[in-house]
Amino acid sequence: MIARRLRLVRTLLGTAAAEMAEYRVSVLVWILTGTAPLIMMMIWMGLAEAGPMGGYSATDFAAYFLIVFLVRQVTVAWVYEELDREIRLGEMSPRLLRPFDPYWMFAAQHLTVAGMHLTIALPVALLGFAVTGAILPLRPDNLAFFAVAVAGAWVIRFNMLYCVGLLAFWTDQAAALGNLIFTLYIVLGGALVPLDLFPAPVQQILAFLPFAYILNFPVQILLGNLPGPALLQGFVVQILWILLFIGLRQLLWRRGLRQYAAVGA
Amino acid sequence: MPNTGYPMISVKELSKHYRVHEKAPGFVGSLKALIRRKHHIVKAVEQISFEIGAGEIVGFLGPNGAGKTTTLKMLSGLLHPTAGEVAVAGFTPKRRQRPFLSDITLVMGQKQQLIWDLPAADSFLLNQAIYDISESDYRRRLGELAKMLGLDGILHKQVRKLSLGERMKCELAAALLHQPKVLFLDEPTIGLDVNMQQAVRDFIADYNRRHGATVVLTSHYMADVTALAKRILVIDGGRLVFDGDFKSLAERIAPQKVLKLQFREPQPETVLARYGELHGCDDLQAELRVERSAVTQIAAQLLNDLPVADIAIEEVPIEEIVGQIFRGIATEPALRPEAAQGVS
Numbered sequence: 001m002i003a004r005r006l007r008l009v010r011t012l013l014g015t016a017a018a019e020m021a022e023y024r025v026s027v028l029v030w031i032l033t034g035t036a037p038l039i040m041m042m043i044w045m046g047l048a049e050a051g052p053m054g055g056y057s058a059t060d061f062a063a064y065f066l067i068v069f070l071v072r073q074v075t076v077a078w079v080y081e082e083l084d085r086e087i088r089l090g091e092m093s094p095r096l097l098r099p100f101d102p103y104w105m106f107a108a109q110h111l112t113v114a115g116m117h118l119t120i121a122l123p124v125a126l127l128g129f130a131v132t133g134a135i136l137p138l139r140p141d142n143l144a145f146f147a148v149a150v151a152g153a154w155v156i157r158f159n160m161l162y163c164v165g166l167l168a169f170w171t172d173q174a175a176a177l178g179n180l181i182f183t184l185y186i187v188l189g190g191a192l193v194p195l196d197l198f199p200a201p202v203q204q205i206l207a208f209l210p211f212a213y214i215l216n217f218p219v220q221i222l223l224g225n226l227p228g229p230a231l232l233q234g235f236v237v238q239i240l241w242i243l244l245f246i247g248l249r250q251l252l253w254r255r256g257l258r259q260y261a262a263v264g265a
Numbered sequence: 266m267p268n269t270g271y272p273m274i275s276v277k278e279l280s281k282h283y284r285v286h287e288k289a290p291g292f293v294g295s296l297k298a299l300i301r302r303k304h305h306i307v308k309a310v311e312q313i314s315f316e317i318g319a320g321e322i323v324g325f326l327g328p329n330g331a332g333k334t335t336t337l338k339m340l341s342g343l344l345h346p347t348a349g350e351v352a353v354a355g356f357t358p359k360r361r362q363r364p365f366l367s368d369i370t371l372v373m374g375q376k377q378q379l380i381w382d383l384p385a386a387d388s389f390l391l392n393q394a395i396y397d398i399s400e401s402d403y404r405r406r407l408g409e410l411a412k413m414l415g416l417d418g419i420l421h422k423q424v425r426k427l428s429l430g431e432r433m434k435c436e437l438a439a440a441l442l443h444q445p446k447v448l449f450l451d452e453p454t455i456g457l458d459v460n461m462q463q464a465v466r467d468f469i470a471d472y473n474r475r476h477g478a479t480v481v482l483t484s485h486y487m488a489d490v491t492a493l494a495k496r497i498l499v500i501d502g503g504r505l506v507f508d509g510d511f512k513s514l515a516e517r518i519a520p521q522k523v524l525k526l527q528f529r530e531p532q533p534e535t536v537l538a539r540y541g542e543l544h545g546c547d548d549l550q551a552e553l554r555v556e557r558s559a560v561t562q563i564a565a566q567l568l569n570d571l572p573v574a575d576i577a578i579e580e581v582p583i584e585e586i587v588g589q590i591f592r593g594i595a596t597e598p599a600l601r602p603e604a605a606q607g608v609s
Contacts, residue, residue, distance in 0.1 A: 004397050011394035015380065015387055022382040093343050094378035099366035100395045257361075261283065262343040 012108040020112050030117065034073060038128070040192055041065030045132070054197045060223075062134035064194055066125050067219045072191065073121040074114045075154045075214060079106050080178035083165025087256070088172060090263040103162065103249075110158060139224030145231065149218035152238040157185075157214045159245035166249065169256030189215035196225075210241045272352075273447060273479040274317040274340065279349035280503075281310040281335050309335040311503040312349065317481065319446075322473055324494030325483040326590050332503040333483040334373075337449045340481065341371040354446055367396060370445040372453055377436050379424045385435040386420045389442060396443035403442070410438040413468050430461040437465065441472065448472070450482035454489055466492050487584050499590055511583065518589060519581035521554040524564060527575035540567055549574075554581075 044061040047053060056064065083106075086092040095102040129135045164181060168174035186192060189211035195203060206212050217234045220226050226234060285307050288298040310332040317323050325333040338344040339351055342358035342365065351358055356365035379388045393403045411417060414434045419427060427435065437453070450469065454462040470493055473480050484490055490497065497514055499507035507514055524541065528549045537543050540563050542554040555563050560578060567573055 008394045008397075011391055015383070015391050018383055018387060019380055093338075093371075093373070096343055096361065097341060097366065097369075097371050097378070098392070098395050099361075099363040257359075258345045260344065262338050 016108040016112040037065045037069040037191060059134050060137050062132035063137040066128045066134060067222050068191055070121055070125050071150055071215055071218050073117040074150055075157050076114055077110055077157050077161045080161040080165035081175055084168040084175040087168040093262050137223055142221050142224055146218055146222040149221050153214045153218055156210055156241045159249050163245055163248050163252055166252040166256050169259045185211045213238050213241055272316040273319040273354055275352045277314050277350040278312045279310060279351055280312055280347045282347045283307045283309055308503050313505045315508055319479055320477045322480040322494045323496045324490035325498050325500060327500040331500045333500050334451050337451050341369055341449050367443055368445055369447045370440040371449040372440045373451040374455055378439055379435055381425050384421045385424055388439050392439055392442050406442055413471060414438055430457050446478055448478055448480045452484055454486055469493055487587050491583055515580050515586055518586050520557055522557055522560045523579040523581055524553040524555055525577040526551045526573055529572040529574045
């Protein structure tokens with residue numbers, strides 16, 4: 001049983017890696033879209049030249065956005081686009097004929113791509129740390145917590161967008177909703193502005209949304225900005241979002257298959 | 266039609282109704298549809314019942330949009346029925362349990378389960394892992410499939426670089442690697458050249474013989490159905506209108522038989538037309554359509570009255586029968602019990 005599972009995981013990752021390696025063009029697209037945090041970094045560093053802003057010095061901003069850059073690369077998720085297309089066009093059918101939840105296939109593809117992105121993004125980020133001297137605000141002793149929080153962020157983001165993609169069983173606007181959620185994630189997750197620079201009431205609202213726990217939370221861990229209780233609270237909320245989205249995903253999947261029209265020959 | 270074994274497939278009053286949204290063309294139509302969605306119900310399949318025995322090969326015939334593919338999709342668990350019951354290999358397809366999915370396969374047309382940008386061999390390996398096929402079984406089955414389908418030299422080419430025929434062969438191999446007991450084949454030879462059609466046909470027959478697999482297929486190519494299926498289900502307008510062999514289908518749909526005549530001297534058409542419906546008259550040869558019940562009597566009369574050199578009594582060509590079925594409308598008066606009451 002375990003040997004079987006291991007073989008399946010190995011084959012899945014191997015196939016996904018081989019498939020993703022074929023899409024060389026997407027690397028170019030990624031370079032163009034993935035560098036936005038680095039641009040934000042330069043803007044904020046420029047603004048902070050005259051003096052710290054909301055507690056962030058220029059170096060703090062550099063550290064913040066370099067970590068944002070890394071976290072975004074690792075938690076990359078486009079699964080709603082794939083689900084939307086496959087469900088509407090009936091391309092899901094061949095997957096449904098096999099005794100294997102397509103969830104794991106998509107997960108394998110996303111993890112492989114995250115790994116590929118990391119191999120390019122990590123040297124870029126390290127160079128960035130070296131050039132800006134932003135290594136100082138980092139708390140390497142939090143690295144283990146950071147890694148766990150990034151894993152949690154990945155699970156939340158992937159499952160949230162999986163739910164959005166599954167809405168294609170009922171509507172042809174799922175991809176549009178996914179794009180809207182991406183925008184919310186960018187703004188409310190902290191990719192443009194560190195969340196602690198938002199007014200306090202806004203921050204209170206953000207605590208009830210998943211976006212902060214996908215991006216801001218792991219970043220703040222590595223910056224050492226979260227004392228023990230806040231760290232614990234953050235992980236508890238991450239777990240709640242994980243349970244919610246995984247449960248919702250299973251519900252939508254079961255209900256959606258009843259709706260599935262399997263269009264096309 | 267006697268079943269060769271216990272029923273592998275059992276369908277009772279199966280129906281599938283779709284809700285179809287209507288939208289007027291253009292931007293204004295989109296806006297209107299946004300505010301108030303109109304829809305109507307399409308009855309793709311309506312109260313179909315049949316049983317198929319283990320090891321049988323059954324052909325689904327019917328015009329486009331008749332409900333053949335919808336039925337296959339319900340049998341393979343892709344679509345949830347609106348009403349009725351389905352059991353395949355003892356399972357309820359829509360539950361998509363692992364042992365059920367390991368027992369069946371559905372092959373539909375072109376771009377299917379093969380990963381487009383990788384060689385077919387990679388898709389096969391993935392299926393090996395998913396279906397948990399042991400290394401020795403995998404090698405043996407792949408060897409067998411490669412030999413039967415002639416896959417040598419194409420397994421390691423990127424799927425998108427394969428020709429249509431090569432891709433179809435790889436799709437078939439991928440669909441059969443787990444050695445399913447039930448094969449659902451939707452137009453398995455569509456778009457293939459004549460040789461390739463024949464190869465796929467031979468392969469399906471061979472697979473059925475070797476593994477005792479149950480096969481349900483739809484096809485627009487006559488030869489696929491006549492060569493493979495002993496039993497035909499005709500579906501039209503979502504309803505099952507015929508279940509039996511070709512001979513009785515011919516009797517039902519074509520109440521006439523063909524008399525092929527060869528004369529010693531030319532005969533005027535007017536004379537021949539007295540004996541039956543004249544379908545071609547060419548110098549010394551003629552073809553007549555005659556009511557089934559009267560065929561022997563008329564043949565005797567012809568032999569008696571005219572200088573007949575040779576006479577043959579044949580069924581209406583199967584292509585013609587199927588052509589009528591595919592045209593749809595033609596089958597209704599002949600096959601639909603309720604149509605006999607004069608609805609045209």
